[in-house]
Amino acid sequence: MPFGYNGKVLHVDLSSGDFDVEDICKEFYRTYMGGSGLIGYYLLKMLKPGIDPFSPDNVLVFAPGVMTGAPLGGMCRFAVGAKSPLTGVFGQSEAGGFWGPELKRAGFDAIVIKGKASKPVYIYINDGDVKICDADHLWGKRTGEAQDIIRAEQNDPAIRVAQIGPGGENLVRFACITNELKHFNGRNGLGAVMGSKNLKAIAVRGKRQIPVADRQLMSEISKEFSAIVMENPLTRGLYENGTAAAVLGNSAAGILPTKNFHYGEFDRAESISAEAMNEKILVAREGCYACPVRCKRAVKSERYSVEPRFGGPEYETLASFGSLCLIDDIEVIAKANQMCNEYTLDTISTGMTIAFAMECFEANILTKEDTDGIELVFGNKEALLATIEKIAKREGFGNVLAEGSKRASEIIGRGSERFVLTVKGQELPMHDPRGKYSVGLAYALSEKGADHMVAAHDTMIASKDQFSFKEIMPLGILEPEKPTKFSPLKVRTFAYLSMWWSFFNAAGICDFVPVPRSSMSIDDVINALNAFTGWKTSVFEVMKVGERALALARIFNAREGFDAKDDIVPERLHGPLKNGALKGSFLPKEDFMQALQLYYGMMGWTENGIPTKEKLLELGLEWLVEG
Amino acid sequence: MVGRRVMAKVIIFKGNKLIEREIKLDSPFPLGDLLDKIDVSREEVGFAICKSDFISMDDLVNPDDEVRIFPPLGGG
Numbered sequence: 001m002p003f004g005y006n007g008k009v010l011h012v013d014l015s016s017g018d019f020d021v022e023d024i025c026k027e028f029y030r031t032y033m034g035g036s037g038l039i040g041y042y043l044l045k046m047l048k049p050g051i052d053p054f055s056p057d058n059v060l061v062f063a064p065g066v067m068t069g070a071p072l073g074g075m076c077r078f079a080v081g082a083k084s085p086l087t088g089v090f091g092q093s094e095a096g097g098f099w100g101p102e103l104k105r106a107g108f109d110a111i112v113i114k115g116k117a118s119k120p121v122y123i124y125i126n127d128g129d130v131k132i133c134d135a136d137h138l139w140g141k142r143t144g145e146a147q148d149i150i151r152a153e154q155n156d157p158a159i160r161v162a163q164i165g166p167g168g169e170n171l172v173r174f175a176c177i178t179n180e181l182k183h184f185n186g187r188n189g190l191g192a193v194m195g196s197k198n199l200k201a202i203a204v205r206g207k208r209q210i211p212v213a214d215r216q217l218m219s220e221i222s223k224e225f226s227a228i229v230m231e232n233p234l235t236r237g238l239y240e241n242g243t244a245a246a247v248l249g250n251s252a253a254g255i256l257p258t259k260n261f262h263y264g265e266f267d268r269a270e271s272i273s274a275e276a277m278n279e280k281i282l283v284a285r286e287g288c289y290a291c292p293v294r295c296k297r298a299v300k301s302e303r304y305s306v307e308p309r310f311g312g313p314e315y316e317t318l319a320s321f322g323s324l325c326l327i328d329d330i331e332v333i334a335k336a337n338q339m340c341n342e343y344t345l346d347t348i349s350t351g352m353t354i355a356f357a358m359e360c361f362e363a364n365i366l367t368k369e370d371t372d373g374i375e376l377v378f379g380n381k382e383a384l385l386a387t388i389e390k391i392a393k394r395e396g397f398g399n400v401l402a403e404g405s406k407r408a409s410e411i412i413g414r415g416s417e418r419f420v421l422t423v424k425g426q427e428l429p430m431h432d433p434r435g436k437y438s439v440g441l442a443y444a445l446s447e448k449g450a451d452h453m454v455a456a457h458d459t460m461i462a463s464k465d466q467f468s469f470k471e472i473m474p475l476g477i478l479e480p481e482k483p484t485k486f487s488p489l490k491v492r493t494f495a496y497l498s499m500w501w502s503f504f505n506a507a508g509i510c511d512f513v514p515v516p517r518s519s520m521s522i523d524d525v526i527n528a529l530n531a532f533t534g535w536k537t538s539v540f541e542v543m544k545v546g547e548r549a550l551a552l553a554r555i556f557n558a559r560e561g562f563d564a565k566d567d568i569v570p571e572r573l574h575g576p577l578k579n580g581a582l583k584g585s586f587l588p589k590e591d592f593m594q595a596l597q598l599y600y601g602m603m604g605w606t607e608n609g610i611p612t613k614e615k616l617l618e619l620g621l622e623w624l625v626e627g
Numbered sequence: 628m629v630g631r632r633v634m635a636k637v638i639i640f641k642g643n644k645l646i647e648r649e650i651k652l653d654s655p656f657p658l659g660d661l662l663d664k665i666d667v668s669r670e671e672v673g674f675a676i677c678k679s680d681f682i683s684m685d686d687l688v689n690p691d692d693e694v695r696i697f698p699p700l701g702g703g
Binding site: 233234237240241243245246248249250252253254273274275278315429431439452453456457459460461462463465466467468482483484511512516517581582583584585 | 638640642643644645669670671672673674676679680681683684695697698699700701702703
């Protein structure tokens with residue numbers, strides 16, 4: 001019996017209704033661990049290049065990591081992957097919550113789903129037993145009601161449900177997947193892939209204990225981490241203010257995306273800040289499985305019928321519906337957040353796509369005749385809410401925006417493409433790279449399209465006197481670099497941290513737990529991994545796991561024709577910030593392109609951004625070279 | 628001759644608030660020493676911005692400058 005994982009992957013064919021269980025050896029877990037590593041393996045093995053992401057040929061993988069379910073804070077994450085209908089390349093998105101640990105307690109380390117059901121279904125896994133259940137009666141229902149019905153009809157209120165709402169059913173290209181109504185695999189439109197397979201939900205119940213190799217050591221690490229949560233300013237800040245704290249900080253620093261990335265400072269940032277949330281709508285601080293950080297929020301607004309069961313807006317959502325669209329009412333943002341949660345729309349892409357349309361409206365490219373009578377101007381709260389509804393239902397103009405801003409621009413034409421801010425077709429998250437250059441590298445290089453969760457942001461590790469920086473020195477990062485400077489040091493730091501972050505994903509570790517974003521030391525992360533699995537692993541081995549997962553995704557994208565030409569950021573980011581503390585700052589294009597080339601070289605990739613044969617062999621991926 | 632005494636403004640983002648302080652300076656002063664003067668621990672500072680640029684602890688702050696001080700800020 002292995003420790004820390006089950007050694008079993010569930011395969012489901014929705015076309016036939018058959019399923020079987022694949023036994024997996026220890027070496028596989030040490031090589032790929034789970035998350036994006038496991039997803040990359042199965043997508044490359046099972047998918048032919050060029051398939052339509054909405055066809056039954058697409059494969060959908062739910063993948064916790066080796067550490068998911070460990071009795072330790074932050075060990076809750078799972079990733080979902082498929083070919084993305086938004087980007088057309090490697091799709092992968094992580095979530096926290098409770099669903100990942102529950103799947104492992106139910107006996108499986110991952111689920112690989114192919115085919116398409118002839119009518120709506122959901123998969124029910126109960127302590128190793130698998131059933132495919134009718135979901136005709138659930139189709140069209142929002143998430144809250146659907147979860148209530150599944151729990152009632154299976155007679156178990158503790159079932160964990162990962163599901164889609166009408167946004168996923170209607171194939172909105174940026175539809176997400178929710179678990180527990182308030183945790184999200186947000187990006188890349190993977191909820192739409194579920195919808196294309198007529199798969200409404202995966203309901204899981206597991207009562208088994210996951211065996212821990214060294215329970216005493218695990219307990220010691222857990223106690224130590226819990227003890228420092230309220231002492232360390234980073235984790236204490238996450239508890240007290242959640243991710244929302246970044247709204248006011250980023251605005252003061254001039255890097256809060258405002259009015260579709262025209263500006264970096266929002267003059268009404270205080271009205272959508274953590275303080276505003278705490279004073280006006282916060283009802284509870286919540287957390288994920290076994291986590292003492294408790295960075296999640298539950299909010300309530302009677303004015304807009306916002307219920308705490310759907311959680312509360314994160315920083316990304318406060319910015320994407322707030323400063324980006326010039327909305328300064330936190331209750332409206334909470335309502336927009338809840339609508340997206342009930343319909344399962346990614347709040348980043350939803351906000352960005354609406355901001356794109358608002359800029360088109362401002363430039364008279366769109367008029368009320370195009371928008372079904374909606375006055376789609378920046379700052380119009382009711383227009384924001386009405387447009388979200390239309391997107392989720394693909395009604396009228398919402399049917400255009402449901403394609404995402406890049407495709408919407410191709411439909412609209414008339415020069416609207418200059419207002420599109422995407423990378424590989426995915427909308428930018430709420431961080432302006434003009435004040436933190438590594439984020440520009442992250443946006444360009446991420447195999448998933450623009451993504452802010454690729455490595456530490458420059459502003460996290462800019463001071464050599466500070467805890468966050470000092471704690472990453474064991475990775476070989478010995479000097480900080482200025483946030484607005486490209487240099488070999490900057491690129492090397494980004495390369496190392498992109499591997500460290502990629503390892504978190506593969507292992508199922510939330511990045512709000514380890515250093516540098518939080519307070520668990522590198523040694524404790526490795527010790528916890530050893531305590532859970534009984535392995536004797538090292539920083540070297542886990543960094544290679546992270547690097548391998550990045551290479552797999554890169555090879556997947558290369559098969560689809562994506563390479564260095566696609567590693568670019570929107571032209572707007574090469575122009576100056578128009579206000580704020582960093583007014584005038586920009587992403588210098590030539591230096592940026594040189595930094596990308598340097599990164600390719602450091603990673604053992606060609607000048608065209610593709611891992612070399614030698615690099616693949618060094619990573620133990622002979623099957624990719626031979627295949 | 629009397630030296631020029633001007634107020635430098637320091638805006639500190641801490642917890643959930645922006646706190647403004649004004650400090651009299653006769654001449655350019657290293658940021659690190661300025662922080663010592665107002666009892667801000669260097670270990671709590673993630674980065675600082677002055678005149679549209681990031682500055683380090685050794686950089687000089689002029690008497691009429693505005694400096695913004697932040698804890699480490701990341702994504703997520």
